Amino acid sequence: xKRLLNYMMFIGIxxxxxxxxxxxxxxxxxxxxxxxxxxxxYVQGQVDDGDLIDRLIIERDGNFILEDxxxxxxxxxxxxxxxxxTLSPAEGEAIVLNIVTLxxxxxxxxxxxxxxILGDVEIRYLLDNEGEGDYSGSGT
Numbered sequence: 001x002k003r004l005l006n007y008m009m010f011i012g013i014x015x016x017x018x019x020x021x022x023x024x025x026x027x028x029x030x031x032x033x034x035x036x037x038x039x040x041x042y043v044q045g046q047v048d049d050g051d052l053i054d055r056l057i058i059e060r061d062g063n064f065i066l067e068d069x070x071x072x073x074x075x076x077x078x079x080x081x082x083x084x085x086t087l088s089p090a091e092g093e094a095i096v097l098n099i100v101t102l103x104x105x106x107x108x109x110x111x112x113x114x115x116x117i118l119g120d121v122e123i124r125y126l127l128d129n130e131g132e133g134d135y136s137g138s139g140t
Contacts, residue, residue: 034130056087074092111125
């Protein structure tokens with residue numbers, strides 16, 4: 001009987017310790033995974049309908065597929081921290097998207113570009129995550 005009481009007390013203490021543990025906030029690398037579609041983007045604060053990023057697939061294995069408004073695909077690897085998502089294409093320069101807000105379903109990113117002709121340009125992307133592993137573009 002004493003053993004049973006000790007066993008029950010041990011289970012109670014273990015349950016209390018587990019329930020009091022503080023849940024950890026998911027990292028940006030965990031939240032960014034999925035099939036993202038651009039809802040709107042703003043160039044220098046103005047709504048634009050050009051041929052910038054249209055869809056972005058971020059895979060768990062560290063790879064990405066980016067599709068622009070012309071249907072051109074770019075592939076490579078990605079990394080993320082709490083401030084930025086960095087896309088490193090197989091060819092060309094890295095694309096840095098600064099994270100404004102990021103949840104599992106919505107993303108707000110800023111890309112800063114600099115050009116000798118246009119000067120400094122800020123592009124804001126508002127994206128919806130259609131779900132992980134659904135690449136058809138139809139959502140989940």
